[in-house]
Amino acid sequence: MDEYNDIRDLLRPHHDIKASDELRRKVEAAFDPDRRRRSFSHWILGGISISAVAASLILMFIPKGMSAKAIISEVISRLENTQNIEMILEVRTRSIENFKFIDKDENFIRHDIFISRSDSVLSWEIDKGDRAAVGLNRDIKTWIKPLRIGWHSNDHDITDILGYMANLLNPKEILEVELEQCLASGGSRYSVEKKDNEIYLTVKAKARGDFRNPYLLNTSIAESDNIRRYVIDAVTKELKSASVSIITDGREIPVLRIISINYNPRLDNAFQIPAGIHFVENETILPGLAGLSAEEAASTVLNAFSDWNTDILDLAISPSLSQAAYRQRFYGATLLSVGQAFTSGNGNSTFVPYKIKLSDGTIQCHNISLQRSDSNGWIVVGGL
Amino acid sequence: MLHKMRRKAVEKVIEDNLDYLVRFACYRLGNHSDAEDLVYEAILRLLEKDVSTIKPGGVRMYLFRIVYNMCLDKSRAKTLETIPVENLEIPDSQEADSATKDIDRINSTLAGLRERESEIIRMNVIDGLSFADIGNILSIPTSTAKSRYKAGMEKLRKQLSNDKLS
Structure with a gap:
């Protein structure tokens, strides 16, 4: 690739970046298992961050005696130790349509989701009846069962294919991501409250995009005025359920609901691709x-x-x-x-x-x- | 004894590649401090594993893969600068140091490319990774890595010559 030497020279950094002495000391200390255990716990609690405004607003909404940091840190900590998740949800869509597609006039279609996470490697599967997808990080295979054809992309953004459901593949980050998106996108509002043994996070968001031509309005969650609700068990700090409704013509219409979540199940039969599917390479x-x-x-x-x-x-x-x-x-x-x-x-x-x-x-x-x-x-x- | 020797070998690989990993993360996160935090976390995760499950020659690639995936996760989640909950005051903005200016310069040059092209150029030119290593990290064939590199470089050449004319 000598033909690009001029461009390579242009891109070459002028300043080298190195690890600091402090990092080297920490890494050396980490080689000692006993010292590593103590510093890892410190990292888990100290590394959780949300924006200053979000933090102050959460403190305003949470009843006295319950700290936002404690709630969020415990939910995240609970999910840190969760490797496998099995979820059943229902979405108003058509069984054969792409995963982002919703239609308020359609019936609820069952989706089975399996997630396995280990060392930042994410394996997942979504099956909505006539269409299914399996992914290993960004290596994704999607197929339409009745047609026995599919698409393979080995470097695809999961959100491109799954839309809102990509959030559900990483429940640990739902709370942080939702709070940050609220403040970033403008026009979104959220609240957190506790009732009995449950914590409720509610996010109200505006449709994103230009809808002077409304063809795509309300055809996906991102492209709808919507309300997203999450319910967290206040005792175990597990995500119990979630739902999304779109707002149209002044009415709230539920379009997605998680009806069950199973933590750390066995996933022996998950992530299997059936035989006989003809895959087209998206490359x-x-x-x-x-x-x-x-x-x-x-x-x-x-x-x-x-x-x-x-x-x-x-x-x-x-x-x-x-x-x-x-x-x-x-x-x-x-x-x-x-x-x-x-x-x-x-x-x-x-x-x-x-x-x-x-x-x-x-x-x-x-x-x-x-x-x-x-x-x-x-x-x-x-x-x- | 074998386990101890293998452990030592893994620790040596980590020490030898620490600068590379920090630089790798820095160019993706745009921030030296975040990069060091992330690399440290990746190393902790590696050290928690049973090292007998990783081939001795695979530790380096394993580390790059974890760091790459963690950078992706962090970039997806980040929409605002975040600070720890304990500190509710907004920190003062700081003058960009030379390394940060370098990162900005390179990333803005690559900004006009598709991410899958710019990432490969970054990995090859800045991080010094071979196309085989890049293929390993991104789980793509080596030939795909090469063709994306070429496509990205051609676009850069066109972009740079358009900049000269204007």
Whole structure:
């Protein structure tokens, strides 16, 4: 890689960074098991931190005699010693849809979640019936059971795939993360109170994103005005349950609820991937359709379905994915119309409405979802 | 006896790599003090393990992997500067020292890249890790690490030549 020596020289640090003498002394002391045990306990209590404003507000809301630091530190400490968690929750969604998707008009769908954490290695599994995912840190496999196809990404942000549910994979940080997000995002309010033997944390948050076009409003928790409630056992400091409701048209509609949490169960049958699933690697870098508007790119792709023109399709859709997931449905289809492109929510995708006649005569109307590739062309990321 | 020897070998690896680990964490957290706290925590976790479960040659990579994952966890959770609950006063902001300015300079140069590209460039150029080591830490094939490095460098070259023209 000599061709990049000029850039490497530019990036090279001018100042070296070294471990301090104090750290070296602490590490040396840690080699002695007896000295290490004492300093580790000190670290657990001293290292818990929340913002100054959050701390003072919590102290205002907690009844006298109960310190916020004590509550939070005990919950975290309890979860520090928890390696495995098994959770059952219900979400208003469709069984086959992606994990971020919610729909207030759908029924509750059961989700089984298994989490195993050891030395910062996180293994997890989520199964919502027709769609499941297994992850080892950022190495993630997702698959759709009825279609027996899936996607593998070995360096993916878990939040991209799971949305709000990514928080549930790390319950230990829920309280700290929720409090910090409240103050960071503005327009969010929270309260902490104790009743009998339970502690209630309630967070009220505004939808994040631009919803002048409301297409994505209320389709995920982040993109909804929502209320998140957590219940903690005041005696054991275990998270007992959680729920999320979205606020729409002045009504509060529950969309997610944890109905059971089991700490340190055996997970012998968890994290298994069934045989016979065809996985597509998400590493494929697509060039995209360059030099076109979103509407033109959408038309080009959708027109290419009629004779399955792979010269075009392979630029915008992973070949193995289009073959496995789209060919049977779209081969021979006729594009009838496309509408004006729009964005919604966080603006990551551009949507183009389309109407297409499938080879069996069925008319499909939907919004194709496009994003820019690394080389600034358009690629298809959904909506088919 | 074997256990004691292996223990000593692990401690030596930790001592020999302490500077590298602190630098590694520093470039990801942007703060020397946070980096040292995090590296110390990672070492404690390693020392709590039964060292016979780690191959002698794997201790170094094990440490880098833990530190990398902990940096990711910390970056995800952090949205505000946080202080211990005991101190309710906001600390005074401090003049950035030379090392911090260096970190800012390098991170801002890499800011225009996708994280998966900038991370590999950081690991190879700043941390001096081979593509095989990088693949080990990120659980990706060596060839993927190389191709992301190349893609990131090409973008940097374009970015830097655009900066010169403007």
